[in-house]
Amino acid sequence: MKQILQSFKTGITELAELPSPKVKSGQVLIKTTRSLVSLGTERMLVEFGKASLIQKARQQPDKVKMVLDKIKTEGLMPTIETVFNKLEQPLPLGYCNVGEVFAVGNGVTDFKVGDRVASNGQHAEFVSVPQNLVAHIPDNISDEEAAFTVIGSIGLQGIRLVNPTMGETVVVIGLGLIGLLTAEMLVANGCKVIGYDLDDTKVEIAKSKGVIAFNPLKGNDPVKFVNSHTNNVGADAVLITASAKTNDIISQAAHMSRKRGRIVLVGVIGLDISRADFYEKELSFQVSCSYGPGRYDDDYEFKGMDYPLPFVRWTEKRNFETILQLISTGKLDVKGLISEVIPLEEYDKIYGDIGNSKSIASIIKYNENNTPEHTIIVNKKENAPTKGGIGIIGAGNFTKMTMLPALKGTNANIKHIVSSGGVNGTALAQKHNIAQSTTDYDLVLDDKDVDLVMITTRHNLHADMVINALEKGKHVFVEKPLALNNEELVAIEESYSKNNGTLMIGFNRRFSPHTQKIKSLVGNAPMNIVATMNAGAIPPEVWVHDMAIGGGRIIGEACHYLDLMVFLSGSKIKAVCMNALGENPAENTDNASILVKMENGSTGVVNYFANGAKSYAKEHLEVFSQEKVLIMDNFIKTSGYGVKGFSKLKTKLDKGHKAQFGQIVEKIKQGSVELIPYEELINVTKASFAAIQSLKEGSWVTID
Template sequence: MKQILQSFKTGVTELAELPSPRVKGGQVLIQTTRSLVSLGTERMLVEFGKASLIQKARQQPDKVKMVLDKIKTEGLMPTIETVFNKLEQPLPLGYCNVGKVVAVGKGVTDFKVGDRVASNGQHAEFVSVPQNLVAHIPDNISDEEAAFTVIGSIGLQGIRLVNPTMGETIVVIGLGLIGLLTAEMLVANGCTVIGYDLDDKKVEIAKEKGIIAFNPLKGNDPVKFVLNQTNNIGADGVVITASAKTNDIISQAAQMSRKRGRITLVGVIGLNISRAEFYEKELTFQVSCSYGPGRYDDDYEFKGIDYPLPFVRWTEKRNFETVLQLISTGKLEVQSLISEVVPLEEYDKIYGDIGNSKSIASIIKYSEDTKPENTIVVNKKDLQPAKGIIGLVGAGNFTKMTLLPALKGSDAQIKHIVSSGGVNGTALAQKHNIAQSTTDYDLVLDDKDVDLVMITTRHNLHANMVTKALDKGKHVFVEKPLALNHEELEAIEASYQKSNGTLMIGFNRRFSPHTQKIKSLVGDAPMNVIATMNAGAIPPEVWVHDMEVGGGRIIGEACHYLDLIVYLTGSKIKSVCMNALGENPAENTDNASILVKLENGSTGVVNYFANGSKSYAKERLEVFSQEKTLIMDNFIKTTGYGTKGFSKLKTKLDKGHKAQFGAIVNKIKEGDIALIPYDELINVTKASFAAIQSLKEGKWIDIE
């Protein structure tokens, strides 16, 4: 399929050939017929992409601080590589999509094949969209009109927050597409609407829709104009849909408001607010979030959990439906806002000079004859099956920033890369000379050439993918964790016992030169190991905290150090006991300490903390044994005390990824990838589950 992408690095917009997405559970697969270009938002993204690195940094000072912190802890070159990798990520454009449902995912009940729908899908021939971000289109609305649904809901949410009542005077600052839609919906709500913009064309369109509109450049002072229109009372509410860096707009909004007036920001402006202007009138100010309640809530958008209507009357989906109803009844007229309808192949007519475009609404038209193709050939390669062919599943940050760079220079032969949407996988296939990009995992499993499946997806997908690959007789590498619960682990063990394939988890820290040096100096004698991870806080809404999706940070990440202790002591874990910070420690596994007893009498402590300084080293390891002490600092420096003939090892940051993946590529040629004993992989996984159980029950838990 074809999809419009934009480079954050260069600002170049292209029409890319990608594999079509496969419909997921809770989603519908839509064949696009029309999409609307949001010129304001998309112009901003294109201009950001075209900016120099210095200009990008000035626009995102918070990101600059993150980069500086990373340089302090990990060094200059790794940080530079990370920044450039991020900038190379292509960005799919668009969020106003109309089309026909061609497939429905598991659990979808509101839609069927053949339905015409509007969604926040991208500019692509096929999109897979969660059902709570999709709405049915009434029969009397054309596809072009329905393309205004999502962008109209942005304005509608701003209106809901300003809470207008019939007869009130509401000012709309900025009469671009969202501003015009907002103003017309306010008129339909029975309000007197005043709007202003610097573009005469937009002002004239607004006047035709019953809006009192003017251009401040033609001599009208916005504050005086509004006060004159309201008999010096001021506006009851102001909706700001403009995009500008100046602080003048928020000041004007305050000055033109009546006492206890309401101001809602939908656009992007400077927000250096004068306390006096807001204090004297007791003004309220609120920033509107996109389409409405549910936005950026994974439970609502991706799990399909609706907000109960008696308590949250207007969600983003119900806003979509309201906009469609307004268009259907003629209360919102959008046909006159269409400046152009352009075939997808001629997308550059819109994007070629988007910075100077005077268009109000540009519509992209799609062919209805296109068929979905889940796999495309990116690079024609002569692969040699006898040397071990790889199918790579997952194209997220780990694959992009760690796995593929670590494989660079090896003779790894990657035939397939699988990604859910096709965008990331295709970009990585192009960069790393991978033969095919696909959205079909089963294609990899059914390919007899593929010897090794490497899985780097979200954690909740690991167990099922591992089981299916083992059932097909494939060798499997899976980035940690192996599973999220005992049921998943039991299914993997059952498949492993019947399979000809071998299994490896991405416990890369074993392979670091620092770990190898420590192991050589202490041998297998009983020891005490203290491992500390200064992990840093992750916002609570991020998927890693969801026990059903990410498994939490102990199962998902602290397992690295449980494995490292097993490796260094040469002994499996016998029992664990975990405690965590706070009055409700079971809810705070970000800040926890795990005590570990090993079968050979060694002991370990894993400190996993998220409340430390980012400027301090992220990882630290201390080993005490036979009157020797070894301190490893962030996989950059290891210092020995009482270690005859060794005092210090210093390298660039090396967590063992390159050595691990190099060893896997070499070992698969021998017919397996068993670099870590299978019973240790299972033992460490069970120990991570036991740590969570220990926290809940407040006692030591023995490992079976």
């Protein structure tokens, strides 16, 4: 299928050939007929992509600080590589999609194949969208009109926050597409609407819709104009739908408001607010979030959990339905706002000079005879080796930033890469000479040329994918964790025992030269190990904290150091006891300490903390044994004390990924990926589960 993408590295907007997405559970697959270009938002993204690195940095000072912190802890070159890898990832454009339901996922009850729908899907021939972000289109609305659904909802949510009453005066600053739609809805609501913009064409359109509109460049001072039309009382409310970097707009909004007036920001402006402006009038100010309640809430958007209507009357989906109702009844006239309807293949007529575009609304028209193709050939390989074929499932940050760069130069024979939407997988296939990009996970499992399946998806998918791959006779590498609970682990063990495939978990740190050096110096003698991970805070809403999806950070990441203790001590884990920070430690698993007993008498402590400074080194390891002390600092430096013939090892940051993947590529050619004994993989996984159990029970837990 074809999809419009924006590169932040080159600044190029392209019409890319991608595999079509497969419908997901709780979602509908939509065959697109029309999509609307949000000129304001998309112009901003395109211009950011075209900006130089210095200009990008100036626009995102918070990101610059993160980069500087990373340089301090990991070094210059690894940081530069990370930044450029981030910039290389293309961004799909668009969020105003109209089409026909092509397929429905499990659990979807509100839609059927053939329904005409509006959604926040992208500029792509096929999109898979969660059901709470899709709305039915009334029969009397054309596809072009329905394309205004989502962008209209942005204005509608701003209106709901302003909460205007009939007869109030509301000012709309910025009469672009969202501003014009907002102003017309306010007029329909019985408000006196004043609007202004620097574009005469937009001002005239607003006037035709009953708005008292003007252009400040023609001699009208905005504050004086509003006061003169309100008997010097001021506006009851101000809605800012403009996009500008200046702080003048927020100042004007304050000065034109009456006492205790309301100001709502829908657009993007400078926000250097004068306290005096707001203090003297007791003004209220609020920023509107996109389409309405539910936005950026994974429970609502991706898990399909609707907010109860009596308590949250207007969700983003119900806002979509409201816009469609207004268009259907004629209260919102959008036909006159359409500047052009352009075939998808001629997309550059819109994006080629988007910075100077005078269009109000540009509509993209799609070919109605398209059918989904879930796999595309990216690189033809005439003489590809027949042994050691690899299929990668998952094209997220780990695959992009760590695994594929580590596989570079290993002669890995990667035939497929699978991504859910096709965008990430195709970009990585192009960069790393992978033969095919696909959204069809089963294709990889059924391909006889694939010997090794490498799984890097979200954690909740690992267990089923491992089992499915083993049952297809594949060898499996899975990025940690192997499973999220004992039930999943038991199922994996049963499948492993019945099939011939081997298994490897991404416990890369034991392959680091620093770890290898420590191991060579202490052998298997009893030892004490103290490991500290300054992991850094992750916002609570991020999926890794969801025990059903991410499993939490102990199971998902602290397992690395449980494995290190097994490797360094030469012994499996016998028992663990975990305690965590705070009055309710069971709710704070990313600030915890785990005491570890090994079968050979060695002991260890894993400190996993998320409340430290990111400018401090992320990982620290201390080993005490046989009157020796070895200290590893962030996989860059290892120092020895009391160790004859060794004082220091220093490298660039090396957590063992390159060595691990290099050995996997060689091993798979021999029909195995078992670099770590299977029993150790299971022991470490059980120990991570036991740590969570220990925290809940407040006692030591023995590993079976």
